[in-house]
């Protein structure tokens with residue numbers, strides 16, 4: 001075991017071995033994925049590292065995608081990094097956070113953007129004061145920390161990376177020894193470091209909807225095992241909304257889901273494959289939907305559904321889409337959209 005895996009615990013001053021594993025029942029860790037009575041066992045870290053992050057308790061995983069991601073995580077080798085591709089708000093980031101949390105893996109999130117440079121991943125020297133003296137201290141970046149400590153390295157929205165950054169990530173996503181230019185030091189991947197990238201596109205570049213996505217080369221993309229995330233089906237989305245807005249009546253939550261899907265039909269086609277004439281650009285994602293039902297409750301019984309919908313969604317719709325957006329809303333909700341919540345609650 002390397003020294004970096006042994007971090008001293010400041011409370012008891014006993015060194016904790018964060019790489020120590022335990023066998024647990026799949027059902028006890030992931031009750032959403034493994035049925036009661038299932039004998040499937042999983043290996044997870046026994047001790048929680050301080051860099052672990054609690055995940056969203058409202059999150060409801062898609063069973064198949066989460067299970068495939070687990071297959072990747074549990075395999076003795078990660079031949080490829082894991083790529084999660086899907087539209088905005090389909091739960092890519094949440095899935096990575098959920099898996100990390102449940103498996104007691106620390107998670108290091110790199111929010112990739114076009115002006116990011118390799119140093120942001122690797123780290124840099126920072127000035128610090130020690131005994132009244134200014135000293136330079138090495139500060140590893142998030143990717144280097146994940147490489148050293150083990151855990152999930154989440155390259156979030158990595159289709160936004162510049163060409164320069166993409167080349168800097170090549171060795172990293174392959175799990176190869178990684179030279180940190182800044183420190184003139186080459187680090188080896190911790191056996192428990194798992195690299196996950198999320199992307200809206202496969203890096204085709206010039207996507208009308210994701211204008212900040214960049215073209216990425218095939219050599220880079222082929223270093224990932226890809227799973228696609230989708231908007232949940234009605235039953236699943238209904239379970240999610242129940243968590244976010246338990247006090248709203250079922251018929252209202254169902255109508256909200258109907259509205260989300262009417263918008264998705266108009267933007268992505270009924271099969272969500274982009275096959276639609278003259279698509280609208282705005283996306284009614286799960287992110288928007290859960291926010292809407294949540295704020296319907298928070299806005300209270302005297303405010304109309306339209307008021308909360310304006311605030312969470314309609315105000316941000318481009319002018320070109322505004323007219324059609326109102327048409328879609330009216331088609332699903334009719335006059336109810338302009339009624340206060342108390343009237344809707346009174347309806348059976």
Ligand SMILES: Nc1ncnc2c1ncn2[C@@H]1O[C@H](COP(=O)(O)OP(=O)(O)O)[C@@H](O)[C@H]1O
Pocket residue numbers: 058059060061062086087088089090091092093094095198229232240286287288290
């Ligand atoms: N399966 C889900 N269960 C519960 N909430 C979800 C789910 N998927 C998406 N959400 C909601 O949508 C938000 C956006 O999800 P996120 O993972 O950030 O999407 P992405 O990374 O695909 O753009 C989450 O913070 C959560 O509120």
Ligand SMILES: [Mg+2]
Pocket residue numbers: 092093094156157198
């Ligand atoms: Mg995300």
